[in-house]
Amino acid sequence: MIPPIGSSTTGATGWQPQPVALARAKSNERARKIFLGFTALPVVLILLVTLGLLIRSWPILSTYPLQDLLFGEVWKPSKMLFGLLPFITGTVWITAVGVLISVPPCLLVAIYLSEYAHDSTRSFIRPILDLLAAIPSVVFGVWGLVTIVPFVESTVMPFAKAAFPYIPFLKVDQPTGFSVLSGGLVLAVMIAPLLISVVYEVLLTVPNDLRRASLAIGATQWETIRRVLIPQVLPGIIAAVVLGASRALGETIAVLMVVGNVPQIPTSIFDAAYPLPALIANNYGEMMSIPLYDSALLGAALILLIIILIFNVLSVIVLQRVKQRKWE
Amino acid sequence: MESHIQVKDLKVSYGKQEVLKNVNLEIPRNRITVIMGPSGCGKTTLLMTMNRFLELNEGVTIAGQVLVDGHNIYSPDVDVTEVRKRVGLLAQRPTPLPMSIFDNVSYGMYIHQMRKETIEYKQAVRHYLELAGLWDEVGKRLHDPATALSIGQQQRLCLARGLAVEPEIILGDEPTSALDPVSSAHIEHKLLELKEKYTTVVVTHTLRQAKRLADHVVFMYLGEVVEQGPAAEVFGNPREERTKQYLQGLF
């Protein structure tokens, strides 16, 4: 006798063990309890990390005004000034530029993969994305250092200087290519595999019937995509972008290697910046001598963590919803 | 009788499996043609060649010709979207687009830019909803999502949506098999009404429905057309042994 589909996924109840199988059932029950404990681990870990950072950053959070921490413009630990604003704005700039550069082509690639590509094309592109996803952050950094930074310096910046001298956020104020733009370009490539695969999966949740209904009345594929598919999966696409942004926010080594690490509030994509993760990476471990320094850095980590947790939770919930949506 | 669609030497395979073997067919204009045959004999496949839907499946090879008004819709210079505009499809399960009732009906007209003014769209939507026998039920809630309708209503909405792009031919792949008897009768009724103006090709598994609808019958078996002809002949006095057996319910 085969139990009805789905019965096994709802739990061990409903199954009456035979007397001979009682011992086995007992070990099954014990396993169940131990194992169920396991699944609490991820939640516990998230809480643990947050709590750990909170405790260690408590000294600064309780003595230093939060307002000055978040919006202070000066970072001078030796003078007890811990303004994180330059680092926060740096992070936001680099992430925004990276996401803006990455999203349009990634959306198109994902749409191509799900709507146009044949199986053979797909099996050709998949490994490219897998490889891109497998490349370590530091290698992206090397690439950025030897390719992107010089490219920005020798090509993009002179061009922007000549072509858009009056647009504020394209102003060229510094001589080197270590800039927000370089960081953004490196990030754009780094988050591409994630963006593409998440959007692709979201598109796969749309049933074929819907595409066919539109094609059947003579719509072109692009019309179908634009008018039927995209409105339908928009929440999923937004969630994918937010997920990509949260990945970009926390990226450390690769960005650190190409953005210049100058603690200033950038006003142009050609300015150097100093993102939060770089601040932590460059200074943590050397700060024991100055009181509150350690606490301030962990406070920075906590801020980063909280922003990313919010982004992540929101996008992951939306994506779960999108994937589990029951299509009639 | 003048034929509207001609199928000539049509061969279709999925990968290496040949599912249509040299099909030749004549489908008369402004009549209802019913395609029958046991499950898996290639009815859906045949129907999908007529609006160039079959090529949406991966790994399909199609050889031969399908002529609509004497023009081969598989010739390379043909505009697939025009073919699909001319040859409407009523699917097995109703598939309302995820938009309002109004937008569902106007979608095709909008895509093909068939109207200019908003008021024209409004009139046209009303017209086609009436034609599909749905206006009385939804006229007051045109901006509700289409998915809120009952399955039977959804299928009539799909009919209205298809009619709105002014096709000449309506294909139906078991269009009532997902519906309750009343809705099913409703659709049948509509198809009979519409046959004055449209050439209709319907696949069905129910013999009684076939008898109610058919002017012309095509009987298929294992990828071949075994018999085709006027309904009275095929039902009353089938020439082929296999048709006879099928009609007696032996398959």
Added chain:
Amino acid sequence: MIKNFWKRKHIVELFVKLVMMFSIALVGGSLLLILATVVARGLPALTWEMVSQTPKGGFYMGKGGGVLNAILGSLYLAGGGTALALALSLPMALVLKTYLGDSKAGSLVRLSLDVLWGIPTIVYGAFGFAVMILLGMRSSLLAGILILSLVELPIMTRAMDEVIRRMPKGLEHAALALGSTKLEVATKVVVPQMLPGIITAILLAFGRGIGDAASVLFTAGYTDRLPSSLMSPTASLPLAVFFQLSTPYPAVRERGYASALILTIVVLVVSFGSRALSAKLSKYTVK
């Protein structure tokens, strides 16, 4: 019905397709460019000495030696982290499948795994270091392994979960119907059947672990010596790249590129290896 190519919708369709092709070329081109850059810069300095020796005195000013310390350190770190992560994630993935399924609790666990996955490794690193200070620990191989296992845990579990969820329903039901308990189903049916996928998940996590710099920066530390015990600091390849590129000496930077090439090769071998291995193994499983 003759196609008019100049109709707006056909032009738009063509244009969109072209832009899509261009986007694909952009993504593929980036990958090629990255690989080409690393190979072009790294190959000239890649010598046998690089992979077979530890740094000699004055290594960071251009004198002799290699990065064997970092290569071995990375293998130990990622290997240990992966083993530890596996010990936790395999049971977790099985529980997710067998006891929680697609229930609310299951969704919650998957949600938290995805969120855990999204936490930046620098945060893990900082957290780890904070805990180490609290416990009075110094940076060590063990600390690096512990943090890397945290980094790898969510990616491994989720990858396994996806594989296990895709298992044909019939198999499990057949086993249950024969009188197996859920535990037996999990260990005797699910695991062997899913072996290729599980191996892919392990290698995926290993790749992520070996390439990460931010998490081991404070926890494993760095040393020129070969890793000798769980309690001694341990070098790693990503940090070797990073530190060598931070020096002003061209000869050292050259070796930084070579180290990046070594790291890239390791990661690509793991990535291709998992692909090939799972393709080979999946021949023997029920589809």
